[in-house]
Amino acid sequence: MNPGGPGAGATPGTTPGATPGATSGDTVRRAFIGLGSNLGDRRALLEAAVGGLEAAGDVTAVSPLYETEPVGGPEGQDAYFNVVVELATTDPPRRLLERCQALEEAAQRVRTVRWGPRTLDADVLWVEGCEVDEDDLTVPHPRMGERRFVLAPLADLAPDLVTPAQLAASGGTVTRVGRLGTDSQRSS
Numbered sequence: 001m002n003p004g005g006p007g008a009g010a011t012p013g014t015t016p017g018a019t020p021g022a023t024s025g026d027t028v029r030r031a032f033i034g035l036g037s038n039l040g041d042r043r044a045l046l047e048a049a050v051g052g053l054e055a056a057g058d059v060t061a062v063s064p065l066y067e068t069e070p071v072g073g074p075e076g077q078d079a080y081f082n083v084v085v086e087l088a089t090t091d092p093p094r095r096l097l098e099r100c101q102a103l104e105e106a107a108q109r110v111r112t113v114r115w116g117p118r119t120l121d122a123d124v125l126w127v128e129g130c131e132v133d134e135d136d137l138t139v140p141h142p143r144m145g146e147r148r149f150v151l152a153p154l155a156d157l158a159p160d161l162v163t164p165a166q167l168a169a170s171g172g173t174v175t176r177v178g179r180l181g182t183d184s185q186r187s188s
């Protein structure tokens with residue numbers, strides 16, 4: 001990651017000026033949510049998840065849609081569809097996690113095998129100026145820097161946060177396959 005950027009990898013980096021765990025409720029911060037699906041109607045599931053995020057009125061951009069090979073988890077999983085969603089939000093990281101978990105519940109995700117097939121995976125990737133290191137929430141997301149399925153759509157939205165070298169060093173095959181929904185309704 002760029003200094004001051006997502007700062008994720010095996011060891012999350014330090015965001016200058018970061019406030020551990022908390023944000024003021026009035027501060028609007030740039031944030032990124034990662035969405036993935038490899039079970040069921042992947043496109044419809046991601047469109048529903050983006051719609052769920054948009055209901056809060058803080059979505060500013062949705063990345064192109066990528067088809068990606070599974071990273072980790074059991075052998076033989078189907079390919080994922082992935083997007084990254086950009087927010088300008090007053091929600092602190094924990095509220096963003098709650099929003100992600102509500103989306104997963106709405107997609108009727110059943111947790112069985114870790115990193116196994118899922119209707120929807122929703123992760124808090126990065127929140128401007130925030131670092132969280134708690135049992136159930138780590139921000140920036142600790143594995144995002146290794147994963148091309150995160151970095152490729154993130155780089156589309158935020159080329160200031162992902163260098164070409166970081167993207168090249170990340171793992172997994174990704175293919176851009178278009179966009180969700182109606183292109184003209186989305187800014188990116």
Ligand code: AMP
Pocket residue numbers: 097100114115121122123124125135136137138139140141142
């Ligand atoms: P997963 O199997 O990838 O969906 O993992 C979900 C678990 O990771 C949940 O129990 C979350 O509490 C935890 N978690 C920790 N950090 C994050 C994050 N940045 N975004 C989403 N889930 C997280």
